[in-house]
Amino acid sequence: MASLLFRLGSFSFRHKWAVIAAWLAAMIAVVSLVGVLQPKFAQDFSLPGTDSGTATEQVEEYFPQVMKEQERASTSILVAADDGLQNHTEQINKLAEDLRTLPDVIAPETVVNPVVAAAVDPAIAPSVLGDNGRVGLIQVRQNITVMDLTTENKEELVKILDENRGNGLQVEATGALMQVMEQGGAAELIGFAIAFVVMIVAFGALIAAFIPLVTAIVGVAITIMLLTLSAELLSINQSATAIVTMLGIAVSIDYALFIVSRYRAELNRGGDAADAAGRAVGTAGSAVVFAGLTVIIAVVALVVIGIPIITQMGAGAAVAVFIAVSAALTLIPALLGAFGRFAFRPKIPWIKHAEQTEDGDTLGVRLGRTVVKAPIPFIVIGLFALAAAAIPATKMELGLSLSTEDEAPAQALLSKGFGEGINGPLLVVLHDDDAPIAPVANEAVKHIAGLKDVVNPGSLTWIGNEGGQNGSTALITVTPKSAPSSEATHTLMENIRAYSPVVDKQGAELHVGGQTAIMSDLSQKLNDALIPYLIVVVGLAFLIMIGVFRSLWVPLIGTVGFIFSVLATFGITVAIFQEGWFGIITNTQPIISFLPIFLIGVVFGLAMDYQVFLVTRMREEYIHGMTAKEAIVAGYRHGARVVTSAAIIMISVFAAFMLSPETTAKMMGFALASAVLFDAFVIRMLVVPAVIAMLGDRAWGLPKWLDKLVINFDIEGESVRHRGLTDPDETKTPVPAS
Incomplete structure (x- = not known):
């Protein structure tokens, strides 16, 4: 694959104008189609294959006037x-x-x-x-x-x-x-601005910092337009766009950052600029492809859960990552070719930027030496901090509020004046294909009125479909006394459903729908899928990393670290959004139902990104003759700056979405920012290298029988690292480990 990517990078560099024109043409085409078709997103949630989903379908079929009113x-x-x-x-x-x-x-x-x-x-x-x-x-x-x-x-x-x-x-x-949401794009602009500043510091040059932003803008624009176009044919919820946007911006900039950083390093080695671009794409590009593919696999796997909104988010995220990878491999070298020698000129004089030499004493090198000298404190403190952050996750409550922050005062008054349940009535649907539903409906009303936690049970009644008393379907609107996400409301819903066998004996059927029932069923379905999905993702992470690092210990460390960072993210998100710690969020609410499982998929992919970009360089130096500890310090030298920059950019992009009035975007942005903070800076930058340092040579061991079975992923691009160089022999001075 590295050879193919080398040719792709060189081709894109040499045929820069054609490649740039192709990307611009693609963006203009999809934007134009959206302008002509003007697709509209859905505002509701559906849950096929569940009791509430069946109720929704029957309301749509037999009570079209109700749906029209909604x-x-x-x-x-x-x-x-x-x-x-x-x-x-x-x-x-x-x-x-x-x-x-x-x-x-x-x-x-x-x-x-x-x-x-x-x-x-x-x-x-x-x-x-x-x-x-x-x-x-x-x-x-x-x-x-x-x-x-x-x-x-x-x-x-x-x-x-x-x-x-x-x-x-x-x-x-x-x-x-x-x-109604304002389409101002404030969160995106803030994310781009912070990313630009970080890349100026990383590269010390304006144009080099600007190039990744161009690919992010083009890539995200195409992704969102494609997602919008799909709303013309499918029922796409608008919540999916916010998540796809934040993920698309983050990975687009990160992947571009890795390619541009490697290109600069390859230019310093000499040779033709086009070959340098080819080597950058063949080496760093191989890691980008692997990292992107890992994210795509994780989010596409969400499709098997069978929940439309999760499927939409997973598919949208996969498209965003695919386009980000494609742009990094083709548009980035094309833009580097277009700017030529001006890509890293002029340098900003007041920003000191240490070149990646073998003897420069950078902050990353100093951190690496400190970790190597005393690995155990870093392991203990890092894991203890994450475990402490995870404690609030034991109180996690799942739900899904469709209201915005602007509505919080009104929602509070509704609950105060008319009971908490008025925000989420239950819709009980009774249907009989062969006989009038009236007798069954009358008995059902009596039964439901006698249940605990029903508001105004004496005034409870039912309405029939077009046939009235002789109609086939009845609709009963039940207002609970308790809040939509409370255990009492869930119990009331289950008690109503428990009456279903009585209705069945009369030849009819009973289903409970409404937004409250849908969210309850959604939470239950996601709870059931969470542990199996986590096991699959963790298992996949472990197996893939065995092939990448040719080791058992490194994948085990990385996988355990992934679990710690995910649990810590759950904990801090519960503390801020559900429990209201520190007063950051005044309108506390349950955690969005789909956040945990979606977060697992995304964090898994991002964790693999940082593991690949930092630890693969350590392995590369180790197999080229350095000791285990020297290889760790060398890995920090070549990877710490770019990984730190990439993580800060991701955190900034995600955190900026907390400014959104939409609950989904706000909570998801905070959770993703926290996940990157924990995983990149605590797990990948501290705990993983510390454990490798403690294990020494044993960290890179792989039994011979297993070594023969496992596929060797050459994500270091070993086969192309000397292409186009007149003197391929590089003499490296080992980096002192202490």
């Missing part, structure tokens, strides 16, 4: 006053009047002061007034589909809220209008 924009306006809403009548009347001016309001005569509405019709009082008249609800429905809402619509509502709050009256909103 597609329309509906926003809940909450008003609250400690001294009672009746003391703010004029102010609330003005609010209702302003709300009626929103575009395409359905039945504007119903958008009124809840105190007035309750007085006119006492029967609806419990649904519009709560907390003894201190909290009120105004429902605003618009004849606009959720997907057609714009940021201007949201700004119009926010302006009305701001103008009418005050004087002791709290005014908040939750629902469709508040969930």
Whole structure:
């Protein structure tokens, strides 16, 4: 493979303009297609093959009017006053009047002061007034589909809220209008800016720092456009785009950074620039291909779980990584060829940049010598710190909130005034193909009304499909007293499902759906898949690393380290987002259901990246004659700067997504940033080299019988490292280990 990559790198360098034009043409083509087709993302979640998934399908089939209503924009306006809403009548009347001016309001005569509405019709009082008249609800429905809402619509509502709050009256909103996302790209811009600064420090030159950003912009643009185009044919949830974007930016810049760094090193060895580009792609490119393939395998394996949103994220992430690898192997050498001798000129004079010589005393070398001298403290302190960070993971609760941070105050008022369960009603669907559903539905209503934790059981009723009393399907909306993610709500859902055998005996069927049931089923399905997936990924990591490092100890160290970094990431994420430690997150909530399993796949791939780029150089120097400890220091010399830069870039890109108002992006960004911090700086930079130093020559041992069976992955590019050099013999001065 190294020879093929050498030719690809040289070709791209020599035919730079054709390669650059091809990439630009591809980007323009997909952007144009998106502009013409204008695909739209789905806002809902589906879970085929589960009880809630079946309920959703039946609601779609037999209650199209319900589904149509759900597609329309509906926003809940909450008003609250400690001294009672009746003391703010004029102010609330003005609010209702302003709300009626929103575009395409359905039945504007119903958008009124809840105190007035309750007085006119006492029967609806419990649904519009709560907390003894201190909290009120105004429902605003618009004849606009959720997907057609714009940021201007949201700004119009926010302006009305701001103008009418005050004087002791709290005014908040939750629902469709508040969930409109601004497409400002602030997180991406911050990530790019920090990455640019880091690469300036790494290369000491502006153009060299700029080149990886170009590939990231092109690669991510193509990936997102392809994902958007797929929404024309498939139901793609918008949450997938945020995760694909952050991963695409991070790996694109990282892989480009590795190639550019190696190219500079190859230029310093002499020879033709095109051959230097070929050697860079043949050596560092081999590691990039391996690292990228590892990530792709890990995220594609998520498809077997059978959950659409996980499949979308896995497939999108795989495409992002594939394009990042392709850009690193072709677009990077083409851009290096286009800039020529100016790629690393002019150098920035105030940035001291040590060249990668064999006798330079860099910070990485000093760290390597320290680790080699006293490995045990680094091992103990590193693993103890990660174990301590993992402790909060024992309290992990899984769920999925579709609300944004802007909606938190309104959600709190809803819970205070009308009970926590109003945010997540259960939809009970009863269906009979052969007889009217009415008798079964009447009995089911009586049974459910007698269950614990049902709000207003006396008013519980059912609606039929088109046939009414003679229809085949009934829908019962059950509001729990407890929060959607609570154990009490889960118990209520299971108790309703436990009535299913009674319904079955009557020739009908019962299913429980709604967003709360979907999230509960999703969490259960992911919980069931988490351990098997972790075992598969850990096993895969171990087997692949045996082939890469020709060792048993190094893969074992790396795999155990991966487990520690994942558990520590779970722990710190639970502490911040669920438990509210340090006050960083005010709107605490359960951990997103799919985060743990998706994180395992992504962190596995990223862990292999840093293991490959740092430890392979140690092995390379060891097999070329250095002692085990000298090889470790040499590995730090050649790999510490680039791995540190790559990790800082990834952390910055991921952490920038915490600025997003979307819960999924915020939590995933924090978790990925934490994972890279733990894995790159604690495990790969400290613990793994320390254990190798402690083991010495034994670290690189592989039984002869196993050595014959295991495939030898030449990711160091040994076969091309001297191509194009007139004097291929390099005399290396061993780096002192102490």
